[in-house]
Amino acid sequence: MKIHQIRNATIIVTYNNKRFIIDPWLMPKDFMPGFEGAVNSNIRQPRVDLPKSFDTKNLSPDAIILTHFHPDHFDEFAVEALDKNIPFFVQNETDLNIIKNFGFKDIRILSSEGTDFENIKLFKTQCQHGRREIVKPMCEQMGMPYDASGVVFKSAGEKTLYVAGDTIWCDEPKNAIDKYNPDVIVINSCGATVLVGDGERLIMDIDDVKSISNYAKHSIIVASHMDTVSHLTVTRDDIKKLNLGNVVIPEDDEILEF
Numbered sequence: 001m002k003i004h005q006i007r008n009a010t011i012i013v014t015y016n017n018k019r020f021i022i023d024p025w026l027m028p029k030d031f032m033p034g035f036e037g038a039v040n041s042n043i044r045q046p047r048v049d050l051p052k053s054f055d056t057k058n059l060s061p062d063a064i065i066l067t068h069f070h071p072d073h074f075d076e077f078a079v080e081a082l083d084k085n086i087p088f089f090v091q092n093e094t095d096l097n098i099i100k101n102f103g104f105k106d107i108r109i110l111s112s113e114g115t116d117f118e119n120i121k122l123f124k125t126q127c128q129h130g131r132r133e134i135v136k137p138m139c140e141q142m143g144m145p146y147d148a149s150g151v152v153f154k155s156a157g158e159k160t161l162y163v164a165g166d167t168i169w170c171d172e173p174k175n176a177i178d179k180y181n182p183d184v185i186v187i188n189s190c191g192a193t194v195l196v197g198d199g200e201r202l203i204m205d206i207d208d209v210k211s212i213s214n215y216a217k218h219s220i221i222v223a224s225h226m227d228t229v230s231h232l233t234v235t236r237d238d239i240k241k242l243n244l245g246n247v248v249i250p251e252d253d254e255i256l257e258f
Helices: 076-081 093-101 132-142 171-180 206-215 236-240
Strands: 002-007 010-015 018-022 063-065 088-090 107-109 115-117 120-126 149-154 161-163 184-188 220-224 255-257
Touching: 002 220, 010 161, 088 093, 093 107, 120 171, 149 171, 161 171, 171 206, 184 206, 206 220, 206 236
Parallel strands: 018 063, 063 088, 088 107, 161 184, 184 220
Antiparallel strands: 002 010, 002 255, 010 018, 115 120, 120 149, 149 161
């Protein structure tokens, strides 16, 4: 298994000799404004460019996985760069219809019971993209879908991989860890925060990173979704200072091999 950290939540997973691009957000630096109603809304994003070695003109993954349709996980540059015939996995019917409108032809909905692909089993997992009772109504007011998902990879001869997706530390990722006992967990952990009350995190923050590190002591945890969106509150350096033995913080364009 290889995990190539591209930028933000965009990673390329090589698993049982198949390449998956997850959450392709390919726009250039500063292309879009910060999110209204979030911290640092005055800062444009992405804050950094894609790695120079990453060639969007020659992308040839075996499959695409979109954990959820939000503008920092998928964009018009990905639509242009990706072959419309590549198998494209989404979390639900809503996202299927969105992706279908972009011209993709082979769209498949992930299942919690498991979806087969090239001798690999993909399991959809649940998320809380911020506390559901607070963030979901805010998303609905903005006309933006709230739901996000994670995915577990299982295959004979490979370690079990859990890509947790956009979630805070809560019962949903705990349940996934208990059920699948993953060897490797990828977490989105820049503490992206919206201005609701005293501030609501949408994904894992420093305390959440410490909690999952302690809960999944025997897993290697990969901190992704770092140093890129405008509304971050946690940096790679912040996590490095925790000195957590089972947490790895890859730089953009770094490849981890397990």
